Amino acid sequence: MPLEASLSSVPSLAPLVVFAGNLGTHALPWFLSLLAASVLGAGLACHLLQKRHFRLQDAEEPSEPRIALAFASGFVLILLASSLFAWIASNIADGHVLGQADHALTDAIAANLPRAALVVFSWVTHLGDAAFLGPVCVLVAAVLWRHRHRGLALGWVLALVGIVLLNPALKQIFARARPIHDHGLALETSYSFPSGHSAGAIVSYGMLLYLLLRTLPVRWHVPGAMAAAGAIVTIACSRIFLQVHFASDVVAGLLTGLAWLLVCVGGLEYARHRRLRRALA
Numbered sequence: 001m002p003l004e005a006s007l008s009s010v011p012s013l014a015p016l017v018v019f020a021g022n023l024g025t026h027a028l029p030w031f032l033s034l035l036a037a038s039v040l041g042a043g044l045a046c047h048l049l050q051k052r053h054f055r056l057q058d059a060e061e062p063s064e065p066r067i068a069l070a071f072a073s074g075f076v077l078i079l080l081a082s083s084l085f086a087w088i089a090s091n092i093a094d095g096h097v098l099g100q101a102d103h104a105l106t107d108a109i110a111a112n113l114p115r116a117a118l119v120v121f122s123w124v125t126h127l128g129d130a131a132f133l134g135p136v137c138v139l140v141a142a143v144l145w146r147h148r149h150r151g152l153a154l155g156w157v158l159a160l161v162g163i164v165l166l167n168p169a170l171k172q173i174f175a176r177a178r179p180i181h182d183h184g185l186a187l188e189t190s191y192s193f194p195s196g197h198s199a200g201a202i203v204s205y206g207m208l209l210y211l212l213l214r215t216l217p218v219r220w221h222v223p224g225a226m227a228a229a230g231a232i233v234t235i236a237c238s239r240i241f242l243q244v245h246f247a248s249d250v251v252a253g254l255l256t257g258l259a260w261l262l263v264c265v266g267g268l269e270y271a272r273h274r275r276l277r278r279a280l281a
Contacts, residue, residue: 020101020247024108028117031237035230042229046222074266081255081262085194088252089174092193102246106179110243115183118241122185125238127231128197133160133204140211149215151271156207159264163203163257167196170256181243188244195245198253199260201235206261210268 023030091098126132137160144153168190176193190196209228213221236254239245245253 014097014100016097017100017104020105021108024105025112027105027109027113027241031241034237035233038229038233039226043222043226046225050218050221074262078259078262081259085252085255085259088248088255089193092174092176092246092248098248102248103179105240105247106243109241110181110183113241118183118185121238121241124234125186125197125242128201128204128235128238130164130200133200136204140208144211144215147215151275152211152214152268155264155268156211159203159207159261160200162264163199163260166260167194167199167253167256170194171196176246176249179243179246183243186242186244192245193249193252194256195236195239195249195253197239198236198245198250199257201232202254202257203261203264205231206257207264210265 088098092102093099137157141153141157144150144156171191171193174193175191178188178192205228209224212224216224232254236250239250240247
């Protein structure tokens, strides 16, 4: 019996669980749609923000109300991310609907995803490995330091070190077991919640995008935004496809990383505006 029919025939299952099973059955088309929407959306958003930025940019320092609005917006986003993380953390037990949906999605992916797709995701997921991002961190910091962007270099290193310390601490608090799989393409021994690859991806590639916006010509901004969005979405989804994380682990990891990314970028922007203010004074 097809998975959609078997799920729909169980009246006790919540709509979220049925949806998760159906989503897992058609996971690859949904992923490609999400990837395309994310990449195109990031490019469009960057393009629109560039146009607005150039209309508003003056020779002098941005006004206090504009800076205050930016920080208030960042605070609200952090608050929303933290609230959603807390809600997910309180509903991931197997007896809760979210926990059941996690298992339904994972089981459907295991039953329907082609082996070739699993192999591709097993390669791509290494873009979020600490063994890959560690040398990238050192290389980017060295290039920034060489070009006298020492504040950016320090901010970049602190951002990556911060998420490396934060995520394992959260894993120990929640101590959630990982999904069980037998494909042999990925092996993880730490706890599952939240996803370290997802958190590391959004911080690393988000910070790389910020550095690109701060240091490279405008023609690189839109391609950089599209590349960063593609990398983050692909790495995050690879953890679900490889069945080393539940979907809620990945969402929680992205929320954790987003909150830390906002803190880091906000701090760097505040320091930059303070430095410009002193120079203009």
